[in-house]
Amino acid sequence: MAQTTEQTTDMRHGSDAEHAHEPGFIRKYVFSFDHKVIGIQYIITGLLMALVGATLAMLIRLQLGWPDRVWPLLSQIFPKGYVSGVMTPEFYLAVVTMHGTIMVFFFMSYVLVSGFGNYLVPLQIGARDMAFPFLNMLSFWVGSISALLMISSFFVEGGAAAAGWTAYPPLSAVASAVPGSRNGQTVWLVSMAFFIASFTLSGLNIVATVFSERARGMSMWRMPLTVWSYFIASILGLLAFPALTAAAVMLILDRHTGTSFFIPIGLVVAGQHLSHTGGSPLLWQHLFWFLGHPEVYVLILPALGIACDVIPAFTRKPVFGYKLSVWCLIAVGALSMVVWGHHMFVSGMSPFTGEYFSVATLTITLPMTVFGVNMLASLWGGSIRLRVPMMFACAVLALFGSGGLGGLYLGNATADMQLTDTYFVVGHFHMMIGGVTLMATFGGLYYWYPKMFGRMMNEKLGTAHFWLTFTPFFVIFFMQHFLGIQGAPRRYYAFTAYDFLRETRLQNTIISSAAMVLISGQLLFLINFIWSLFKGRKAADNPWEATTLEWTTSSPPPHDNFGPHPLTVHRWAYEYGVPSDVGDYADQRVPKERVAVTA
Amino acid sequence: MSHASRDTVSSAKPWITTGALLLLTFLMLALANASLPRALEIMALTMLMLMQVALIAGNSMRLRHAHPGILWTFVGGLLVTSVLLYVLIAPDAMRIREMVTRP
Amino acid sequence: MSLQASAAVQQANRWDGGVCPFGAGWRTVMLWWFIISDGLLFAGFLAAYGYARLSVSNWPDASQVFSLPFLTAMTVVLLASGATMTLAVEAARREEWSTCSTFILVTGLIGLAFLGLQAWEWRHLIADGARMNTNPWGAVAFGAYFFVITGFHGLHVFTGTVVLATAARRVWARRATAVGVEMVGLYWHFVEMVWVFIFTLFYLL
Structure with missing residues (x-):
């Protein structure tokens, strides 16, 4: 009975609290409790961080593509990073580290998980807002502190962290190991602490919202795959991140109080014998990857979920094997918690656990493949409308398939010994957590832009943007696989000193040129985004004739999403290809008396 | 409205839980001091710890009723x-x- | 229309939406997930400790380092606070708010006593030569893990006492609900449970 009371208070709270009076500008757009505003705040912050990450990628590619060119201009912008126009190796390491960190945590996690997650989850389950709107706002602002700290680490003494986004000790633990390990690494760790706090708050909110705030009739088996993916990804985040928090605390202590959690005995750095004894760098790798591997699924599951929701709207047929896909997501989520060791095959780990991690990793390809085949089958026999979101959804599939194949090699310990720490790995993970997520982000932005801002994005610019994104992206990272097979190691700032890599010079130049095309192509998106905001065609409530709940409200939706009356859901999220009075689809609110329910 | 009718849990119960927890604690201390073989000691102490956890989670955190x-x-x-x-x-x-x- | 809808909901499965699946509102669900996530932080520390301990052969013998009677006192104190917390939750269910407020306050005071004992223990060990990066008894990591693990637990106890103080005030001012007090209780018992893990895995084993 206590629970019933609680529920009624919940409902009351939801309906009256925010209606009292129209909030002012600051309440409405800055310190807003509205999940839609917070979602868009996350998306815009994430896109700004992506600009930083992309700039860093350009620096990397300039260096690798033309290693002996002199860049006087860059010397003026980065006086410490470029000594008389030539990049220093230390700066290269810092740039690589920050590129990875920003792209994984501050672009993908922000835009795809927190941004779209906040925006879509309440709308797609028919809720007024997140379960705990205040916490939601808090999570955004804690996250912003984290992003600002991360950017600021470029300006501290010694420059930004340089131990990779994985921050492996002893490089990250010993201040004399690399300039970035002086203050940059500390700022990095503190920033990550804020990020984890923010991500945990946001994850708690998403889990509780999906659990308890669904509209009447919105059973778990009627939720769109997007919501399922956010639900599972949030749970994964909640389970995996604390291990990194613990590890980060220990690393900070190693750096500042002389403990040796991760620093082994007898270490000599820069000619100096360290006094640390008894730590194990392997422990950091375990704790980091205990987070790190689920984290890539936290990013990729929402990407796949979004693609699964975009595809049926443009094939006009239900997504194939909905329930099977959900079970695959659950299986992938569960398995992703116990396969982290495949990042560590060459770390000197126990061969027995290595064998286990190998088998477990190859097992995860089964549900992943089933999921991919379901997506392919969703295209089969559809009457495809090749609009921009659909193109990006297909790109998700293309990269998921080709990137996934590389995973088979890397998951196998024997093959991994050869390929690890080469560009094969770089190519593989850029296709998966770089590409699949990037394509889904763009697909999602083109798809939900009309809902977010009430205007359509320009289709022609969008098409051009698609080809200028997908083609160079595929060229870059497909070619990197071959670089890796030839033995090109990652993290090296130039390959000029190695005879066996002289042949790869041309490949690197091509990759770098493609990267410049890719990044310049994003200008089209930027122009389209801003231009459409003011001049775009006014969007209808349901411009794509889709079935999920967000399309049943106005574009953009009002503050309480669906108006004062509670809504009731009568069917699953993929009622396409059925005759109804609006066309060939029925949204989730249409009762079964009007259009027959197929699932 | 009153919840009194619903709540039949007597206030003696928390003390029973606490008493059981204390008893287990003393048992564990005794076991830790007795020079048992290491494997046996680890097993016994872990079992007793899990019993304590079950008591706290089940009774105090009310997982039994959840x-x-x-x-x-x-x-x-x-x-x-x-x-x-x-x-x-x-x-x-x-x-x-x-x-x-x-x- | 709305009557029909509510009848439909009553018949419907708990997973059908409009009703909370586990018979628990979002606050309870969120708190449980928070507890799991926070618990995994300690799991991270304790797993690291177990790893460090397994990898050396000179881990100090706990009975040489710690005074077991003192530890027993700490445990008894924390377990007693668990009992008073349960009493507070039960009083809240019976809506006896002043009793509830008193018990919450008592719980908080016992929590402070625990922190005092812990400070005493730390001082004692520091006097014996235990530091983050060295200790007189054996493996270097011992001191580091000791201070980090008990420190983080102490931090949670401290947070708990702040939460308890706030809750006691709210309950006293009749601005609390039974569910709210129950949630404070959940957190406090969680802190108590973490101690059981630390006590066994770090102090006894």
């Missing part, structure tokens, strides 16, 4: 995940010890 879903979320999310983490990193620690102590 929906089984919450119970399984808790057991799977916290306990199973922690055990998996430890079980999969422990072999490396043992390997380090072997390598260090091998003559």
Whole structure:
């Protein structure tokens, strides 16, 4: 009975609290409790961080593509990073580290998980807002502190962290190991602490919202795959991140109080014998990857979920094997918690656990493949409308398939010994957590832009943007696989000193040129985004004739999403290809008396 | 409205739980001091610890009265995940010890 | 229309939406997930400790380092606070708010006593030569893990006492609900449970 009371208070709270009076500008757009505003705040912050990450990628590619060119201009912008126009190796390491960190945590996690997650989850389950709107706002602002700290680490003494986004000790633990390990690494760790706090708050909110705030009739088996993916990804985040928090605390202590959690005995750095004894760098790798591997699924599951929701709207047929896909997501989520060791095959780990991690990793390809085949089958026999979101959804599939194949090699310990720490790995993970997520982000932005801002994005610019994104992206990272097979190691700032890599010079130049095309192509998106905001065609409530709940409200939706009356859901999220009075689809609110329910 | 009619739990119960917890604590102290074989000691103490955890989670945190879903979320999310983490990193620690102590 | 809808909901499965699946509102669900996530932080520390301990052969013998009677006192104190917390939750269910407020306050005071004992223990060990990066008894990591693990637990106890103080005030001012007090209780018992893990795995084993 206590629970019933609680529920009624919940409902009351939801309906009256925010209606009292129209909030002012600051309440409405800055310190807003509205999940839609917070979602868009996350998306815009994430896109700004992506600009930083992309700039860093350009620096990397300039260096690798033309290693002996002199860049006087860059010397003026980065006086410490470029000594008389030539990049220093230390700066290269810092740039690589920050590129990875920003792209994984501050672009993908922000835009795809927190941004779209906040925006879509309440709308797609028919809720007024997140379960705990205040916490939601808090999570955004804690996250912003984290992003600002991360950017600021470029300006501290010694420059930004340089131990990779994985921050492996002893490089990250010993201040004399690399300039970035002086203050940059500390700022990095503190920033990550804020990020984890923010991500945990946001994850708690998403889990509780999906659990308890669904509209009447919105059973778990009627939720769109997007919501399922956010639900599972949030749970994964909640389970995996604390291990990194613990590890980060220990690393900070190693750096500042002389403990040796991760620093082994007898270490000599820069000619100096360290006094640390008894730590194990392997422990950091375990704790980091205990987070790190689920984290890539936290990013990729929402990407796949979004693609699964975009595809049926443009094939006009239900997504194939909905329930099977959900079970695959659950299986992938569960398995992703116990396969982290495949990042560590060459770390000197126990061969027995290595064998286990190998088998477990190859097992995860089964549900992943089933999921991919379901997506392919969703295209089969559809009457495809090749609009921009659909193109990006297909790109998700293309990269998921080709990137996934590389995973088979890397998951196998024997093959991994050869390929690890080469560009094969770089190519593989850029296709998966770089590409699949990037394509889904763009697909999602083109798809939900009309809902977010009430205007359509320009289709022609969008098409051009698609080809200028997908083609160079595929060229870059497909070619990197071959670089890796030839033995090109990652993290090296130039390959000029190695005879066996002289042949790869041309490949690197091509990759770098493609990267410049890719990044310049994003200008089209930027122009389209801003231009459409003011001049775009006014969007209808349901411009794509889709079935999920967000399309049943106005574009953009009002503050309480669906108006004062509670809504009731009568069917699953993929009622396409059925005759109804609006066309060939029925949204989730249409009762079964009007259009027959197929699932 | 009053919840008195619904609540039949007597206030003696928390003291029973606490008493049981204390009893287990003393038992564990005794076991830790008795020179048992190491494997047996670890097993016994872990079992008793889990009994304590079950008492706190079941009675004090009222998991016994909660929906089984919450119970399984808790057991799977916290306990199973922690055990998996430890079980999969422990072999490396043992390997380090072997390598260090091998003559 | 709305009557029909509510009848439909009553018949419907708990997973059908409009009703909370585990018979628990979002606050309870969120708190449980928070507890799991926070618990995994300790799992991270304890797993690391177990790893460090397994990888060396000179881990100090706990009975040489710690005074077991003192530890027993700490445990008894924390377990007693658990009992008073349960009493507070039960009083809240019976809506006896002043009793509830008193018990919450008592719980908080016992929590402070625990922190005092812990400070005493730390001082004692520091006097004996235990530091983050060294200790007189054996493996270097011992001191580091000791201070980090008990420190983080102490931090949670401290947070708990702040939460308890706030809750006691709210309950006293009749601005609390039974569910709210129950949630404070959940957190406090969680802190108590973490101690059981630390006590066994770090102090006894």
